[in-house]
Amino acid sequence: MCSSDLFKVGEGLVGEAAALRRGLFIDGGTTALALDTGVGVLHPQTLFSLPLVHRENLLGVLTGASHASLGSRERAWLEQTAAGVAVGLHAVRQFHELKELSRQLNDRSRKIEAQNRELERASRLKRSEEHTSELQSLAYLVCRLLLEKKK
Numbered sequence: 001m002c003s004s005d006l007f008k009v010g011e012g013l014v015g016e017a018a019a020l021r022r023g024l025f026i027d028g029g030t031t032a033l034a035l036d037t038g039v040g041v042l043h044p045q046t047l048f049s050l051p052l053v054h055r056e057n058l059l060g061v062l063t064g065a066s067h068a069s070l071g072s073r074e075r076a077w078l079e080q081t082a083a084g085v086a087v088g089l090h091a092v093r094q095f096h097e098l099k100e101l102s103r104q105l106n107d108r109s110r111k112i113e114a115q116n117r118e119l120e121r122a123s124r125l126k127r128s129e130e131h132t133s134e135l136q137s138l139a140y141l142v143c144r145l146l147l148e149k150k151k
Helices: 012-020 072-150
Strands: 024-027 046-054 057-066
């Protein structure tokens, strides 16, 4: 997305729909509205911008144009579609957030497993050292007993 694709809230049709949090429809005559597509100029009958809002969070604005005038039925359908798109965007966002949390959890789990392996190794080493120390103490006692018997 380049900076020219960004709109400030309240700026133009897109920004105004975002600020008001409701759909805006602009009707024009055959030449009143002009939409430059880059390959030609279209003269739509209606321009619209519909905020994509989910649980009071603005996720974006859906903007379009129609060659025919849009009646109340078509406008209501577009607004319902925008609400559905907002739910879908929210679900995608949640999916990506959950995916990231899952990745972080897996990373932490691997670190904990590595720490547990290291602790187990240290514990075995300590037990081995304790065992060696016990054997050394036992050997020392046996040597002392043998030396005392010789006397």
